[in-house]
Amino acid sequence: MEIFGLWYFAIIALFFLGYFLHRHHTITTEIPFSPLFGNLKIGSNYLSNYDLPHLPPPNGEVDDINHFSGPNFDPTILSPSVKHFYEQTSSYSLNFRVFWHFPFRTGAFVASYLTSYIEQLNLPGKNGELHEMKSEFVTIPPSLDPRNGTRAWIRTNPSNETIFVAFYATHKRESTTYVNIAAPLPFSNLSTVLNIKNFESGLELNTLPSTSDGGIYLVTPIGPISLPLSQRFQVLPSTSFPSSNLPPETIIATHEMWVFGLKFLTISYIANKT
Numbered sequence: 001m002e003i004f005g006l007w008y009f010a011i012i013a014l015f016f017l018g019y020f021l022h023r024h025h026t027i028t029t030e031i032p033f034s035p036l037f038g039n040l041k042i043g044s045n046y047l048s049n050y051d052l053p054h055l056p057p058p059n060g061e062v063d064d065i066n067h068f069s070g071p072n073f074d075p076t077i078l079s080p081s082v083k084h085f086y087e088q089t090s091s092y093s094l095n096f097r098v099f100w101h102f103p104f105r106t107g108a109f110v111a112s113y114l115t116s117y118i119e120q121l122n123l124p125g126k127n128g129e130l131h132e133m134k135s136e137f138v139t140i141p142p143s144l145d146p147r148n149g150t151r152a153w154i155r156t157n158p159s160n161e162t163i164f165v166a167f168y169a170t171h172k173r174e175s176t177t178y179v180n181i182a183a184p185l186p187f188s189n190l191s192t193v194l195n196i197k198n199f200e201s202g203l204e205l206n207t208l209p210s211t212s213d214g215g216i217y218l219v220t221p222i223g224p225i226s227l228p229l230s231q232r233f234q235v236l237p238s239t240s241f242p243s244s245n246l247p248p249e250t251i252i253a254t255h256e257m258w259v260f261g262l263k264f265l266t267i268s269y270i271a272n273k274t
Contacts, residue, residue: 030173031171031180031193031213031217031224032146032147032148032169032171032180033180033182033189033191033217033219033224034145034147034150034167034169034180034182034189034191034219035145035146036144036145036167036182036184036189037184037185037186037187037188037189037219037221038118038120038184038185038186038187038188038189039186039187040118040186041117041118041119042118042119042120042162042165042184042185042186043119043120043162043165044119044136044154044156044160044162044165046154046165046184047138047152047154050144052138052140052141052144053141055139055141056139057090057136057137057138057139057151058090058137058139058151059087059088059089059090059091059137060085060086060087060088060089060090060137061086061087061089061151061153061168062086062087062149062168062170063087063149064087065078065083065086065087067170067177068170068177068179068196069177070175070176070177070196071175071176072176072195072196072197072198073196073197073198073203074198077198077201078198078201078202078203079201079202079236079237079239081237081238081239081248081249081250081251082201082202082203082235082236082237082251084249084273085235085251085271089135089137089153089271090135090136090137091273091274092135092251092271092272092273092274093132093134093271093272093274094132094133094134094135094155094269094270094271095130095131095132095133095269095270095271095272096130096131096133096267096268096269096270097127097128097129097130097131097267097268098123098124098126098127098128098129098131098265098266098267099127099128099265099266099267099268100125100127100264100265101262101263101264101265101266104264104265105127108123108125108264108265109125109126110125111125112124112125116161118185118186119161119162119165120162120164120165120183120184120185121164121183121185121190122161122162122163122164123163123265123267131157132157132158133155133156133157133163134155134156134157134158135153135154135155136152136153136154136155136156137151137152137153137154138151138152138154139151140152140167145167145169145182147167147169147170147171147180148169148170148171148172149168149169149170150167150168150169151167151168151169152165152166152167152168153165153166153167153168164183165183165184166181166182166183167181167182167183167184168180168181169181169182171193171213173213176195176212176213177196178193178194178195178196178212178213178214179192179193179194179196179205180192180193180194181193181194182219185218187220187221188218188219188220188221189218189219190216190217190218190219191216191217191218191219191224192207192215192216192217192231193207193213193214193215193216193217194206194207194214194231194233195207195208195209195212195214199234199235199236200236200240201236201237201239201240202234202235202236202237202240203234203235204232204233204234204235205232205233205235206230206231206232206233207229207230207231207232208230208232215227215230216229216230216231228259228260229257229258229259230257230258231255231256231257231258232255232256233253233254233255234253234254235251235252235253236251236252236253237249237250237251237252238250238251238252240252246270246272247272247273249273250270250271250272250273251269251270251271252268252269252270252271253268253269253271254266254267254268254269255267255268255269
């Protein structure tokens with residue numbers, strides 16, 4: 001009960017921080033947020049709490065990258081290897097390195113103990129080490145999460161410790177289709193809405209501009225809270241880096257995060273086709 005109370009104290013504190021300090025647009029009730037919340041622990045067996053029908057698992061993060069065709073994204077000029085990665089993600093092995101930026105390093109090291117306990121958002125606290133992750137995809141029926149095309153992407157390390165559990169979906173407003181991701185947290189979820197656009201021969205996913213639906217939200221029983229966070233993914237084929245000497249089908253991605261405009265985290269990924 002004490003932990004429950006502390007969690008909601010943190011939610012209230014984040015609400016007022018977001019309200020008074022963050023310049024993000026007013027939250028619209030038209031964004032379809034996931035209804036899936038967690039308990040004190042999340043973990044790779046999160047879905048065992050639900051009676052799921054036996055459905056074929058999806059092959060990737062999306063079924064068809066052409067689904068995102070719009071004013072800022074032309075899938076016809078996308079590298080075939082990047083297209084294949086998004087549609088066949090399960091056929092890739094993923095390695096990553098994290099870099100916590102000053103002055104957030106000490107806090108990240110301490111927070112890693114908490115994320116390890118709840119088995120969610122479980123990134124290492126030390127910089128620069130190479131880590132491996134395994135992926136599992138699960139089809140989520142509309143009765144559990146009514147967002148469009150929802151699938152779970154569960155990531156674990158070789159010791160089967162949970163790194164990340166998230167539910168990937170999409171939603172469309174006018175001519176723009178957004179990536180809509182929800183990561184269950186204790187009694188809430190962390191939702192990220194991303195714009196997609198062409199970036200060189202690959203693509204970029206970004207929570208900006210703030211005039212769009214893009215953003216990072218804490219979704220609670222009392223409603224969604226817009227957080228003073230932003231993030232960007234840049235995903236490119238290895239052929240964009242000739243000196244890397246990697247196979248042409250390998251994917252290189254960079255994930256950056258900011259809080260109040262200060263960069264606090266960079267994650268570098270290499271995805272190798274298996």
